[in-house]
Amino acid sequence: MSDPIKLSLAEARDALKAKKISAVELTQAYVDEVEAGAGLNAYVLPTAEHALNMAKASDAKLARGEGGALEGLPLGVKDLFCTEGVRTTACSHILVGFVPPYESHVTSNLWRDGAVMLGKLNNDEFAMGSSNETSYYGSVINPWRRAGDTTPLVPGGSSGGSSAAVAARMCLAATATDTGGSIRQPAAFTGTVGIKPTYGRCSRWGIVAFASSLDQAGPITRDVRDAAIMLGSMAGYDPQDATSVDRPVPDYELALGQSLKGLSVGIPKEYRVDGMSSEIDALWDKGIEWLKAAGAVIKEVSLPHTKYALPTYYIVAPAECSSNLARYDGVRYGLRVEGSDITDMYEKTRAEGFGDEVRRRVLMGTYVLSAGYYDAYYLKAQKVRSLIAHDFIKAFADVDVLLTPTAPSAAFGIGENSDDPLAMYLNDVFTVTVNLAGLPGISVPAGLSSQGLPLGLQLIGRTFDEETLFKAAYAIEEAAGVQPAPAAWWKA
Amino acid sequence: MTMNVIMRDREPRAEDLIKGETGDWEIILGLEVHAQVTSNAKLFSGASTEFGAEPNTQVSLVDAALPGMLPVINAYCVEQAVRTGLGLQAKINLRSVFDRKNYFYPDLPQGYQISQFKHPIVGEGEVIIDLAGGRSESVGIERLHLEQDAGKSLHDQHPAMSYVDLNRSGVALMEIVSRPDMRSSDEARAYVTKLRTILRYLGTCDGNMDEGSLRADVNVSVRRVGEPLGTRCEIKNVNSIRFIGQAIEYEARRQIELIEEGGKVVQQTRLFDPKTGETRSMRSKEEAHDYRYFPDPDLLPLEFTQEFVDHIKATLPELPDDKKARLIADYGLSPYDATVLVGESARADFFEAVAKGRDAKLASNWVTGEFFGALNREGHSIEESPVTAKQLGELIDLISDDTISGRIAKQVFESMYKTGRDPAKIVEEEGLRQVTDLSAIEAVIDEVLAANPDKVEQTKVKPALVAWFVGQVMKSTSGKANPQVVNKILAAKLGLSSDD
Incomplete structure (x- = not known):
């Protein structure tokens, strides 16, 4: 095979089944790419030997005509997923040297289906960030650059290692997690597809928690079909997660190519926010035209509480994280900085172990849950959260799916927003509502900006209606035509 | 937990009042009892709850709070809490919520305890306590909620470090909160005794206080008769019924002396020292933790049907x-x-x-x-x-x-x-069969009478002396003669009237 890394996940799957390539050959090609792309800093822990061993086992299965849905396909795993015997740190210093004796439910599903692990991918520390700049292991560099410019850009966050690795062809697909947009925004910034499924679709068991009521796992892939294949393997009920939902996982691939005739698409008017670039506006209009041309009916809808979504999110998520991160106390695992007594040890350990953004959120969360502030912040935020969810319920009485931009801008330069947390938080303006309401959302590449950077459109669906998302996203992908891959400047 | 001031209106009993320098004082007592749920597995994990295992041998990934671990409710513990609620004649809440109580301590791996704050599984109930002289009183139950126990810090294993044993971490507890309806240490002891009896009948807690299965936080305040409630102190974790009594007696007198000397009771948490019989301050209200309670997002609200409750009710002993x-x-x-x-x-x-x-x-x-x-x-x-x-x-x-x-x-x-x-x-x-053969007994009696003519004479004057003859006959028969028969025959032979 001339250049195996050009194959999509679906194509590689078919090539393996047809014995046009072996899993070891495919994996070796990716191992080489991971090595060649080390400068992007997408991987925090490549596991080449492990990958080749898994590939060998896959080849044996494939030779016997056996093998699962992902047999022999090399993937990257976000460092938020605990992987048995393989260091997992959530890219935080506080988890230095932590090697889990267990495997997350989602990655277990992938290995069950035969996938191969290339290594652990970079992310914002504890998934807190929108640019992958808060990682203890340093920023990830977006494989995309502005035309005629070598300024390093962010790959989005928090799943920046996942989006960069998929865009740079350093894996076939990657796992990711999304608490406020951490799958969809990086996908938009790197010209990849990212889906955050309905809350409860994937088990959270074994994923380092950020904000439990918002966290969901999902894939980042090169195209919609690959996303459908990946989610089909990652999703599923898990009795170990009380918020996991027990319902069958459909064959999402079957939704691809279905007609959009009669599909009702809502355009939420509140998403036309001030200061959004005209480019994004134009992209959105283009998306509307594509869906219309494919037979969909377009309707304007109202989500009146949208403007409260960001403040609500930045109360709920930090509140939960302040409690979720209390377990990192230096007592049992990870970093311990000795102190004169237990309180001193706690303070030194947590001061050294957590980066600025994590500390900021732990402090915010602690504040909003404090006696005297709980009602004004946390309780009120929960009420607004219900109103936001209700907005969607009302809208979905009228339409089948919503179309919005994924992010208000294209990828920005490393360091551009890092001194201004509020500007950074605005990246999530179109995505956090979806997490607050527990809905599925997908980002699909829809073209390039005038500077040659990828831009994404987001589709939001009813709970557990990922199939409609795949169907509509596939139509946009078809209409947008073949998207270019980034020039592989990092190999030069 | 803050003490609710809803309480039963009771006339003070003179014998319950404590005499101070300046007059009589009434003690007001409310108890929070922590009862370990009898179950094989912990509240949110499958680890064993057996007492006395080697340290850290009964710890699941969840109990040790490893990253990404999630709690899953143990349905049997829920059933046990409902059973206990029914046994306390209490309202069962078909919907309750688990909250996180946040604080740092080495034996609390998650950095929070999963408990129930605003919406407990069991609401108001009642316990009738049995007191000396056949007196009984009603003690109101404010609530019962489910929560996790913490691990245990071991401070005596190393010169400079403390060790932690997580075997108990995550074990299910029922916190049973009473109204401040008790007025004496006797009543408090009777309350814990009765509560323990009920729990044991129900099979929901073994009540073994020496193994820590049952512990009480005792809220004590004092007031002059007829005056409003005083400031309370909470004595934490008292682990025997005797100590509960001692702690109350000491604490009430301490508060009375303090007030009578012109001082003020400061709201605080205190510890009882069984060696000295005294209580001492652990932390004041100002040092109290801000627990930042909020609903645990890892757990959905706990909901069950009335049929579930009825089914348990039908199996109550x-x-x-x-x-x-x-x-x-x-x-x-x-x-x-x-x-x-x-x-x-x-x-x-x-x-x-x-x-x-x-x-x-x-x-x-x-x-x-x-x-x-x-x-x-x-x-x-x-x-x-x-x-x-x-x-x-x-x-x-x-x-x-x-x-x-x-x-x-x-x-x-x-x-x-x-x-x-x-x-x-x-x-x-052993040949202990009672001799009921009249002739045999008569023969022995005749023998005794014949041997003691002087006593026979005296008996005529003083009939009570018959008892002496009964004793002699019993002695001769090694106690095997039927005493009634002996009495009857003796009475006849001595010419006395028999009561028989």
């Missing part, structure tokens, strides 16, 4: 108050005897097995007297008793059919207790 009432009604027992018997269901069951088809008063006397006496003396539980209910019943039958006298029966019982043999066998083998 007879509870102590009902059993007591029935023992009084069916067996004619005194309230005191009935209270003693229902203190443990095994005791009441033993009694009923003995009393069935027999003289209830005789059965009660034997069970509460000789039998319990022997158990106490030997430190045996009912389950460890060498004498079965069937055997004790047979012994009573031997008394009732005049095979042996009551006095001989005591001797037979001692032998039964030592050897576990059947009473009939002991009576037979």
Whole structure:
């Protein structure tokens, strides 16, 4: 095979089944790419030997005509997923040297289906960030650059290692997690597809928690079909997660190519926010035209509480994280900085172990849950959260799916927003509502900006209606035509 | 937990008041009892709860709070909490919510305890406590909620470090909060005793205070009679009923002295030191934690149906108050005897097995007297008793059919207790059968009368001396003569009127 890394996940799957390539050959090609792309800093822990061993086992299965849905396909795993015997740190210093004796439910599903692990991918520390700049292991560099410019850009966050690795062809697909947009925004910034499924679709068991009521796992892939294949393997009920939902996982691939005739698409008017670039506006209009041309009916809808979504999110998520991160106390695992007594040890350990953004959120969360502030912040935020969810319920009485931009801008330069947390938080303006309401959302590449950077459109669906998302996203992908891959400047 | 001021209106009893320098004081007491749920697995993990295992051998990934681990509710613990709520005549909430109580401590791996704050599984209920002289009082239950226990810090294993044992981490506890309805240490002790009895009847907590299965936080305040409630202090984690009494007595007097000397009681958490019998300050209100309670996002609200509750209700055992009432009604027992018997269901069951088809008063006397006496003396539980209910019943039958006298029966019982043999066998083998053969007894009596003519004369003047003759006859027959028969014949022979 001339250049195996050009194959999509679906194509590689078919090539393996047809014995046009072996899993070891495919994996070796990716191992080489991971090595060649080390400068992007997408991987925090490549596991080449492990990958080749898994590939060998896959080849044996494939030779016997056996093998699962992902047999022999090399993937990257976000460092938020605990992987048995393989260091997992959530890219935080506080988890230095932590090697889990267990495997997350989602990655277990992938290995069950035969996938191969290339290594652990970079992310914002504890998934807190929108640019992958808060990682203890340093920023990830977006494989995309502005035309005629070598300024390093962010790959989005928090799943920046996942989006960069998929865009740079350093894996076939990657796992990711999304608490406020951490799958969809990086996908938009790197010209990849990212889906955050309905809350409860994937088990959270074994994923380092950020904000439990918002966290969901999902894939980042090169195209919609690959996303459908990946989610089909990652999703599923898990009795170990009380918020996991027990319902069958459909064959999402079957939704691809279905007609959009009669599909009702809502355009939420509140998403036309001030200061959004005209480019994004134009992209959105283009998306509307594509869906219309494919037979969909377009309707304007109202989500009146949208403007409260960001403040609500930045109360709920930090509140939960302040409690979720209390377990990192230096007592049992990870970093311990000795102190004169237990309180001193706690303070030194947590001061050294957590980066600025994590500390900021732990402090915010602690504040909003404090006696005297709980009602004004946390309780009120929960009420607004219900109103936001209700907005969607009302809208979905009228339409089948919503179309919005994924992010208000294209990828920005490393360091551009890092001194201004509020500007950074605005990246999530179109995505956090979806997490607050527990809905599925997908980002699909829809073209390039005038500077040659990828831009994404987001589709939001009813709970557990990922199939409609795949169907509509596939139509946009078809209409947008073949998207270019980034020039592989990092190999030069 | 803040103490609710909803309380029962009670006239103070003079004997409960504490005399101070400046007048009489009333003690107001409310208890928060932590009862470990009887279950094989922990509240949110499958790890074992067995007591006494090697440190850190019963710890799941969830209990140790490893990254990404999630709690899953143990349905059996929920059932146990509902069962307990029903046993406390309490309102069962079909929807309750688990909250996180956040604080840092090395034996709290998650950095928070999963508990129930605003919406507990069980609401208001009532416990009737049994007091001296047959008096009873009602103590209101404010709520019962489920929560996780913490691990244990070991401070005596290393010169500079503390060790942590997580075996207890995550074990299910029921926190049972009473209204401040108690007015004396006796009432507080009676409350914990009764609560423990109810829990044991229900099988929802073994009540073993020395293993930490039952612990109490005692809220104590004092006031002059008729005045509003005083400031309370909370004495944490008192682990025996005796200590509860001691801690209350000490703390009430401390508060009274403080106020009478012009001071003020400061709201604080205190610890009871069993060595000194004193309480000392642990932390003041200002140092109190801000627990930042909020609903645990890893757990959905706990919801179940009325049918689930009804199903549990249908399997409830007879509870102590009902059993007591029935023992009084069916067996004619005194309230005191009935209270003693229902203190443990095994005791009441033993009694009923003995009393069935027999003289209830005789059965009660034997069970509460000789039998319990022997158990106490030997430190045996009912389950460890060498004498079965069937055997004790047979012994009573031997008394009732005049095979042996009551006095001989005591001797037979001692032998039964030592050897576990059947009473009939002991009576037979040791020749203890009561002599009821009139001619045989008459012969002995004649012998005694003939040997003591002076005493016969005296008896004519002083009939009470007949007892001396009874004693002599019993002595000659090694106690085997039927005392009633002896009495009757003696009376006739001595020309006295018999009461018989």
